[in-house]
Amino acid sequence: MAENAPAPIRMRGAGYYSEHTAGAKRVIDAAIPLVLGAIGRMDLSASAAPFAIADYGAADGGTSIALHHALIAELRSKTGRPITITHTDLPHNDFSSLFRLLHGLLPGRESLGLADLPGVFSFASGTSFHRRIFPDGTVSLGFSATAMHWLSRLPATLAEHVHAVGAEGAALAAFRAQAAADWNTILLARARELAPGGRLVLANFCIDADGHYLGWTGGRNMHATFATHWRGLRAAGAITAEEERRATFPQFYRSPAEFSAPFEDAASEVRRAGLRLEDCFTRVTACPYAEAFRVGQPAAEFARAYVPTLRSWSESMFAGALDPARPETERAAIIDRFYAAYEADVAAAPEGHGMDYVHCFMTIAKDV
Numbered sequence: 345m346a347e348n349a350p351a352p353i354r355m356r357g358a359g360y361y362s363e364h365t366a367g368a369k370r371v372i373d374a375a376i377p378l379v380l381g382a383i384g385r386m387d388l389s390a391s392a393a394p395f396a397i398a399d400y401g402a403a404d405g406g407t408s409i410a411l412h413h414a415l416i417a418e419l420r421s422k423t424g425r426p427i428t429i430t431h432t433d434l435p436h437n438d439f440s441s442l443f444r445l446l447h448g449l450l451p452g453r454e455s456l457g458l459a460d461l462p463g464v465f466s467f468a469s470g471t472s473f474h475r476r477i478f479p480d481g482t483v484s485l486g487f488s489a490t491a492m493h494w495l496s497r498l499p500a501t502l503a504e505h506v507h508a509v510g511a512e513g514a515a516l517a518a519f520r521a522q523a524a525a526d527w528n529t530i531l532l533a534r535a536r537e538l539a540p541g542g543r544l545v546l547a548n549f550c551i552d553a554d555g556h557y558l559g560w561t562g563g564r565n566m567h568a569t570f571a572t573h574w575r576g577l578r579a580a581g582a583i584t585a586e587e588e589r590r591a592t593f594p595q596f597y598r599s600p601a602e603f604s605a606p607f608e609d610a611a612s613e614v615r616r617a618g619l620r621l622e623d624c625f626t627r628v629t630a631c632p633y634a635e636a637f638r639v640g641q642p643a644a645e646f647a648r649a650y651v652p653t654l655r656s657w658s659e660s661m662f663a664g665a666l667d668p669a670r671p672e673t674e675r676a677a678i679i680d681r682f683y684a685a686y687e688a689d690v691a692a693a694p695e696g697h698g699m700d701y702v703h704c705f706m707t708i709a710k711d712v
């Protein structure tokens with residue numbers, strides 16, 4: 345693998361992602377009023393073409409199904425246009441689980457599907473949102489939650505930390521510059537894809553005005569805890585110095601100012617491409633697992649329920665940092681040991697652990 349090439353990102357498959365991410369679903373549910381508001385401002389009679397919905401970075405699709413049901417019900421009350429939904433994600437995503445979920449075929453989650461809704465046609469794309477995915481002017485409503493903090497490349501590896509929130513100096517500047525370039529690219533691609541008058545509703549991870557971000561809202565810092573336990577594996581001789589160093593998330597939590605910047609200058613590429621910012625605000629969504637602990641769940645149970653939600657999205661990065669020459673069973677055992685150490689830490693001292701979500705919600709309009 346080339347230096348600085350991140351390991352393929354993938355959420356845990358077979359429906360594990362959405363089964364263990366109750367918080368991500370809460371975030372998407374909180375975006376439903378924004379999506380319905382965006383539809384309310386669109387002229388649905390301006391075209392007879394199918395109303396095309398895109399869900400960018402949808403993982404197994406389970407967390408956004410309720411939003412799509414609400415969206416379809418709203419559209420159906422206003423227009424007879426056919427509706428298409430395209431779930432997009434990276435090529436390594438478990439699309440097979442996505443299709444089974446959408447068709448109500450995932451055991452235990454049969455009632456959720458979208459397949460039986462009349463006039464609704466479902467598609468998927470494995471093309472990155474850092475590139476164009478749809479033909480020009482064909483997306484009516486784009487949605488994305490909790491995905492655009494993933495960068496197109498890893499701009500630096502961090503010796504002392506696993507995430508840009510712990511970066512300083514030149515490394516932090518490299519992350520910030522990559523995030524700004526990627527944001528511009530993402531917006532310009534969406535500007536091409538959106539139909540005139542179309543809308544983009546986004547719920548992106550951010551750093552808010554209090555300096556808070558995913559996994560740090562004043563208690564135990566999740567990313568620092570990751571770093572501690574990863575270094576612990578090195579101290580115990582379970583991983584090499586190179587494996588320790590390679591574990592860096594290709595992610596960046598932008599601030600609301602960084603999200604808004606391309607919209608502020610009327611001469612910017614993004615504005616000239618026809619995009620306007622309609623809404624932009626931040627919101628903290630409490631970690632449902634930490635909440636359950638606060639109302640009396642025993643510490644060991646909290647740890648057992650909570651750590652899988654971290655694992656659902658972080659595992660591929662840590663596994664990718666391990667030397668590929670190690671047998672797969674050995675890599676799996678190291679990763680199990682890592683999350684077991686995190687779980688034991690939470691079980692022993694549960695106070696302050698939790699993964700509150702900190703998002704910047706945005707509605708972006710394409711000029712008519």
Ligand SMILES: C[S@@+](CC[C@H](N)C(=O)[O-])C[C@H]1O[C@@H](n2cnc3c(N)ncnc32)[C@H](O)[C@@H]1O
Nearest residue numbers: 368401402403407433434472473489490491494
């Ligand atoms: C934490 S999950 C969020 C899934 C879902 N949207 C939600 O909010 O629950 C992030 C998703 O973004 C996807 N992702 C990351 N980078 C991406 C990219 N460049 N293009 C498309 N999807 C991407 C990941 O593969 C993953 O499925």
